Amino acid sequence: MNQLAEINQIEVFSTNFGSISHCPRTDLLTLKFSGKTVTYKYPCLQRLNKVINQVDLAKMTDASHSGLEIIFLCGAEDCFVLDIHEILGLKDLLHGTFTMFNLNSTIKDCLQRLI
Amino acid sequence: MKDLVRHKSLLSTEIESSLNQQIKKEAHSSSLYLAMASWCDRNGFDCSAQYFYDQSEEERKHQMKLFHYVLDMGGTAISPDINNIKIEYMSFREVFEDALEQEIAITQSFKNIAAKCHKEQDFVTLEFLNWFFKEQREEEFKARRALELFDLIGEAGTGRWEIDRHIAKIKYSEGEEA
Numbered sequence: 001m002n003q004l005a006e007i008n009q010i011e012v013f014s015t016n017f018g019s020i021s022h023c024p025r026t027d028l029l030t031l032k033f034s035g036k037t038v039t040y041k042y043p044c045l046q047r048l049n050k051v052i053n054q055v056d057l058a059k060m061t062d063a064s065h066s067g068l069e070i071i072f073l074c075g076a077e078d079c080f081v082l083d084i085h086e087i088l089g090l091k092d093l094l095h096g097t098f099t100m101f102n103l104n105s106t107i108k109d110c111l112q113r114l115i
Numbered sequence: 116m117k118d119l120v121r122h123k124s125l126l127s128t129e130i131e132s133s134l135n136q137q138i139k140k141e142a143h144s145s146s147l148y149l150a151m152a153s154w155c156d157r158n159g160f161d162c163s164a165q166y167f168y169d170q171s172e173e174e175r176k177h178q179m180k181l182f183h184y185v186l187d188m189g190g191t192a193i194s195p196d197i198n199n200i201k202i203e204y205m206s207f208r209e210v211f212e213d214a215l216e217q218e219i220a221i222t223q224s225f226k227n228i229a230a231k232c233h234k235e236q237d238f239v240t241l242e243f244l245n246w247f248f249k250e251q252r253e254e255e256f257k258a259r260r261a262l263e264l265f266d267l268i269g270e271a272g273t274g275r276w277e278i279d280r281h282i283a284k285i286k287y288s289e290g291e292e293a
């Protein structure tokens with residue numbers, strides 16, 4: 001069952017740190033990052049992007065800071081405990097993913113809706 | 116791949132964020148007018164107090180109209196937290212000066228959102244905003260007319276009492292002959 005779901009996934013974006021893929025059947029997005037695999041709905045991934053962008057990276061480099069951030073989304077089961085390199089990696093991954101979403105939307109507009 | 120961005124919402128992230136900021140501004144306006152109503156009530160300006168109670172309700176309705184639009188278009192409407200509301204005024208006139216300033220700020224804010232909509236070619240939201248521009252014509256007229264009364268009637272003697280009575284009669288007729 002899981003294997004079948006895996007086959008149907010479309011990779012949206014990937015980096016050395018991880019990947020995000022989309023299931024066309026359920027519209028769920030699978031984030032593979034930092035040894036974890038988490039499934040989100042689209043609005044939830046938007047919230048994650050917002051939370052990641054709000055992390056104060058300068059503060060994380062302070063000597064008084066633990067150097068770790070707990071990324072927890074209200075309503076989601078999983079949380080991430082990430083260091084500054086991982087935060088940057090996740091930021092990169094999400095930025096690329098949302099760029100792909102927007103690019104896909106623009107391409108759909110040009111090829112299908114505006115002809 | 117499916118167009119998830121467009122399927123989930125008609126609004127772009129930037130327009131959604133601007134509309135949520137506007138929701139907050141309308142809520143702030145509503146609270147501000149309520150504070151003005153309180154000041155007028157405490158100082159014996161009953162008609163002005165009623166005028167501001169009504170204005171406060173009006174702003175709340177504007178807030179909710181925006182709130183429902185964001186949700187109906189697939190966005191996330193954010194319930195705003197409002198604080199730092201001014202509760203004391205130096206004079207009766209200052210209350211109306213602040214009211215006009217508030218309306219001007221709201222109009223400017225809507226103009227900024229409309230400019231963003233033009234840039235993004237979001238004509239659906241632009242059309243929705245037209246209703247608010249019409250409202251702002253009325254709101255700014257009423258706020259300006261109230262201040263005009265201070266100059267016309269004057270505050271000396273029973274002037275402020277007279278102004279208060281006339282505040283209740285302010286109406287906007289959109290250029291129609293009375």
